[in-house]
Amino acid sequence: MFTCDNKRMEDKIKTFSKFGDAGHGGITRYSLSPEAHQARDEFVKRMKEIGAVIETDDMANVYATIPGTESGLKRIVMASHCDSVKNGGNYDGILGVIGAMEVLEAVVDQSIPHRHPLTAMIWTNEEGSLYPPAMMSSGVVCGKFDKEKMLASISVLDKTTTFGDALNASPYKGEEKNRLNPGDYQAMFELHIEQGPILEDAGKDVGVVTCVLGMFNYRIRFFGQSDHAGTTPMHKRRDALHAAAQALCYLHEEIDKLERPELVYTTGEIVCHPCVHTVIPDMIDFSIDVRHEDPKVLEQVLAIVKRLPEREWAKCRCEVQLAWARDTVYFDKELVGYVKESADELGISNQYINSGAGHDAQYVSYIMPTTMIFVPSKDGHSHCEPEYTPVESCTAGASVMLNAVLKEDKK
Amino acid sequence: MFTCDNKRMEDKIKTFSKFGDAGHGGITRYSLSPEAHQARDEFVKRMKEIGAVIETDDMANVYATIPGTESGLKRIVMASHCDSVKNGGNYDGILGVIGAMEVLEAVVDQSIPHRHPLTAMIWTNEEGSLYPPAMMSSGVVCGKFDKEKMLASISVLDKTTTFGDALNASPYKGEEKNRLNPGDYQAMFELHIEQGPILEDAGKDVGVVTCVLGMFNYRIRFFGQSDHAGTTPMHKRRDALHAAAQALCYLHEEIDKLERPELVYTTGEIVCHPCVHTVIPDMIDFSIDVRHEDPKVLEQVLAIVKRLPEREWAKCRCEVQLAWARDTVYFDKELVGYVKESADELGISNQYINSGAGHDAQYVSYIMPTTMIFVPSKDGHSHCEPEYTPVESCTAGASVMLNAVLKEDKK
Numbered sequence: 001m002f003t004c005d006n007k008r009m010e011d012k013i014k015t016f017s018k019f020g021d022a023g024h025g026g027i028t029r030y031s032l033s034p035e036a037h038q039a040r041d042e043f044v045k046r047m048k049e050i051g052a053v054i055e056t057d058d059m060a061n062v063y064a065t066i067p068g069t070e071s072g073l074k075r076i077v078m079a080s081h082c083d084s085v086k087n088g089g090n091y092d093g094i095l096g097v098i099g100a101m102e103v104l105e106a107v108v109d110q111s112i113p114h115r116h117p118l119t120a121m122i123w124t125n126e127e128g129s130l131y132p133p134a135m136m137s138s139g140v141v142c143g144k145f146d147k148e149k150m151l152a153s154i155s156v157l158d159k160t161t162t163f164g165d166a167l168n169a170s171p172y173k174g175e176e177k178n179r180l181n182p183g184d185y186q187a188m189f190e191l192h193i194e195q196g197p198i199l200e201d202a203g204k205d206v207g208v209v210t211c212v213l214g215m216f217n218y219r220i221r222f223f224g225q226s227d228h229a230g231t232t233p234m235h236k237r238r239d240a241l242h243a244a245a246q247a248l249c250y251l252h253e254e255i256d257k258l259e260r261p262e263l264v265y266t267t268g269e270i271v272c273h274p275c276v277h278t279v280i281p282d283m284i285d286f287s288i289d290v291r292h293e294d295p296k297v298l299e300q301v302l303a304i305v306k307r308l309p310e311r312e313w314a315k316c317r318c319e320v321q322l323a324w325a326r327d328t329v330y331f332d333k334e335l336v337g338y339v340k341e342s343a344d345e346l347g348i349s350n351q352y353i354n355s356g357a358g359h360d361a362q363y364v365s366y367i368m369p370t371t372m373i374f375v376p377s378k379d380g381h382s383h384c385e386p387e388y389t390p391v392e393s394c395t396a397g398a399s400v401m402l403n404a405v406l407k408e409d410k411k
Numbered sequence: 412m413f414t415c416d417n418k419r420m421e422d423k424i425k426t427f428s429k430f431g432d433a434g435h436g437g438i439t440r441y442s443l444s445p446e447a448h449q450a451r452d453e454f455v456k457r458m459k460e461i462g463a464v465i466e467t468d469d470m471a472n473v474y475a476t477i478p479g480t481e482s483g484l485k486r487i488v489m490a491s492h493c494d495s496v497k498n499g500g501n502y503d504g505i506l507g508v509i510g511a512m513e514v515l516e517a518v519v520d521q522s523i524p525h526r527h528p529l530t531a532m533i534w535t536n537e538e539g540s541l542y543p544p545a546m547m548s549s550g551v552v553c554g555k556f557d558k559e560k561m562l563a564s565i566s567v568l569d570k571t572t573t574f575g576d577a578l579n580a581s582p583y584k585g586e587e588k589n590r591l592n593p594g595d596y597q598a599m600f601e602l603h604i605e606q607g608p609i610l611e612d613a614g615k616d617v618g619v620v621t622c623v624l625g626m627f628n629y630r631i632r633f634f635g636q637s638d639h640a641g642t643t644p645m646h647k648r649r650d651a652l653h654a655a656a657q658a659l660c661y662l663h664e665e666i667d668k669l670e671r672p673e674l675v676y677t678t679g680e681i682v683c684h685p686c687v688h689t690v691i692p693d694m695i696d697f698s699i700d701v702r703h704e705d706p707k708v709l710e711q712v713l714a715i716v717k718r719l720p721e722r723e724w725a726k727c728r729c730e731v732q733l734a735w736a737r738d739t740v741y742f743d744k745e746l747v748g749y750v751k752e753s754a755d756e757l758g759i760s761n762q763y764i765n766s767g768a769g770h771d772a773q774y775v776s777y778i779m780p781t782t783m784i785f786v787p788s789k790d791g792h793s794h795c796e797p798e799y800t801p802v803e804s805c806t807a808g809a810s811v812m813l814n815a816v817l818k819e820d821k822k
Contacts, residue, residue: 085687085690086685087685134689194642195639195641195642195643196638196639196641196642196643196644197643197644197647198644213641215641217688225792225795226794226795227606227607227791227792227793227794227795228606228607228767228768228793228794229675229677229679229700229702229767230606230607230624230626230675230700230702230766230767230768230769231605231606231607231675231766231767231768231788231791231793232606232607232608232675232767232791233607233608233609233672233673233675233791234667234672234674234675234676235672236608236791239677241659241678241679241681242659242663242678244656245655245656245657245659245660246660248652248653248656249656249657249660252653252656256645261644261645261646262644263645264640264641264642264643264644264645265645266640266650266688266689266690266691267652267653267692268640268652268685268686268687268688268689268690268691268692269683269686269687269688270652270681270683270686270692272680272681274496274497274498274679275679275680275681275682276496276540276679276680276794277628277677277679277680277698277700277734278545278677278679278700278768278794279496279677279679279794279795280677280679281678281679281681282795287688289640289641289688289689291640291641323688355641355642356639356640356641356642356643357639357641357642357689358641377642380638380642380643380644380647381636381638382638382639382642383637383638383639383687383689383690384636384637384638384690384693
C-alpha cells in the first residue's frame, strides 16, 4: 500500500486558503475571478514542478497529466473544482483538487509504478455562485447543458457580464478537443468533503460514496393583495406572507409525517414583494429542495407539494412550479469497490455513504466510470466559513484515492 | 355654503397622474425625482395663474399663498405631499395637494370673501420611499427629526446619493425662514384618501378624522446555522426560516385571541440570509407593525412579541428589537368640529374615522391646530396601482375642506 504525505497536504491546504481569503476563516472565490485564477496558477506551477503536462479546454477546465509506463492507454483522472460559494470554506471543491495534486506528487516522489497516464484536473464553475447553474462545465462536457446557453449566463452581481465574457477574458480558455472524453479517459475519481455530519458522528475517516441522491426543486408562490398596513382591517386582507408562513409550517408537518429520517428538504430562498414594512405583501415566492435516494419517497413529498394549491391559504392564490429534478445517480460499482478495498487495506475507518449534494462526478458518470470519496466535515458544516476537515482525514482520503487509482490502473 | 368644481378637480387628477406614470394605472414618483419636480412645476404654474405667491423653504416644501382681506392675520394652510411609494396610485398625497389648489381656485373664481391669507402647500418626502424615513420634512419642520440626520439619509436604490444631495440639486430648495411655523400660520387641514375600506363599506363620502392611531414597529430576528441543503440531516438543523414561519403563525394566533377587530398588525418585510435555495438560512429578520388607538391594547400585543425569545423556535435564537413607536395623536377638537359641521351642512354623507396611516398632519399637530379629511378608497386599496377614489368624492372632500377653512377664517 502507498500513502500520501500529511505535511505536503497541509502546505497545500494552507496555500490555497489564501486565494480569496475573506478575512474571517473562509473564502469567496467565484469561478474565473482573479482569486480563482490565483488558485489555478498555483495548481499549474506545482504540477509543472513534477513534470506534468498542462492542457485546457474550451470551458477553461485545466488538466495536468503525468505519463504512464505503457503507451496507448487511457488516462485516469482525479478532479474537483476550485471555485466557492460566497463566504464559503477552505475545503469544498479545492480539497479534491489538492488531493488529485497530492496523488500525482506521491506517485512522482515515490516513483510508484503505473501503466496509465494520470491526470489531476480542475472543473470550472461547479458552484455556479456567480454564473448559474451549478456544475456548469461538467454539465457542458458531459452533454447535460447546452454550451451556448451557459455562455449567456449573466453574473448575479453586476447583472451584465456573461459567463462567456469571463471565459473569453480567462487565460485558461483552451480548445474543445482537450475536453475530458471517454475515448481518452478511462475513469474519474473525485475526493470531496462530506458537507454533512454523518462521518463525524460515526467516527469514520472516509466515506465510500455509492450514489448522488435524487432530488427535486420546486418554487411555491402565493399571490395576495398589497394594501396599507395601517388602514386595512384584518378580515379584509389577503396577506401572501401569512399564507406562505402557514404553508411552510404545513409542509414541515406533512413531510415529517412520512417518517423518513434520511429524507432532507429545505426552503433556502424566500422572496417578498413589495417587502416594505408598511405594506401587506402581495407575493411570496419560496424554494423547496427535497432529496432522497428512493424515487418513491420523492413522489410522496411531491404529492404533498402539489396539493398545496387545493387548500385555503389566507385567501391567497397558490402556484407550484417545478424548477428542476434529477434521478438518483449511482456510481460505478467496480470503482466503489476499489475505494472500499483501499480504505480497508489501509486500515482507514470507513463506511458507505450517499451524497446529498450534487457534484461534477454525477455528470461525469453519464460518460465514463466514476466515483467519489468523502472525508468528514466538522459539525457537518459546509458552504460556510466554519467548514473544516482535519488534515489527517484529508490525507487519509487522498491515500484511499491513490490506492483506488492504482487498482484501476491494473485494468 | 360654497362648493368646489368637479370638472376642475377631474382635470387636475388626470394631469397629475401623468407625472411618474408607470404605464399600468399608477405612478412611481419618488420625492425630488424628475417626476416629482414635474408635479411641483404644474402646482406652481397653476397657483401663479390665480395670483398666488410662491415660497419654498430649506426642506423644499412649497407654499402658494393668496392674500386675505385683513392684514396682520395668520395664514390658514392646506397641505399634503406629491411623492409616492414605488408603484403607488394616483391619489395618496397628491389628492390633498389638488384639493388645496382647488380650494384656492374656488375662492378666487367665486370671489369668496376671507379674512386670512390662504395657503396651498406641498410637503417634501412624505413617503420616505427613496430616502427614509416617512414624513421626513414635516418631521424636521415640526421638531421631530434632526435635519442633519435627514440630509444624510441614503437612497435605497443607488445606496450612494443622500437626501441632502437631492435637496441641493432641487430648484425648490429655499430658505429656512419660510418654514411653516405657528407665528405665521394659524391652522392646517389635510385632505387625504382613507387608504382603507371603512368609508366605502359604510357608503359615506367623507371621513371626519379624529386621530392617528398609536403604533409600534418591531424587528424580530431568528439566528440559526447555515448548512448544505443536501447533506444536513433534519434533526441536526437550526433553520432560521422554519423558526420564523412558526413564529409568524404563532403571532397571528396569539394576537387574534385578543379579539380586537379594530387592531391591525402586519409583517410587510422579511429578509433572509444567505437566501440561496441550496443553503439552510442562518438568519431571518422580519418587521411587525401594530396599530390601535388604545395604548393598553398595544401593550397586550407588545407583551406577546416580547415573549417570543422565551420560546423554542427550531433551535434558533430569537431577538426582538423596537424600531419605533408613537402614541395616538388626536386632532384639534375645534377643527374636527368644523369638518363635521361643513359635511353635514353640505349634505355630504360622513362619519368619524381614525387614521391607521401616518400623515404629515400628525407632526404638524405638535405645533398648531391641525386636522384631516378623508375620502373613500375603492376596495380599500392604497400604496398600489389600483388605488382609486371617484372624482365626485374627491370634490366632496375639497368642498368640505373649503367650508371648514372658511369657518376657521372667521376666528
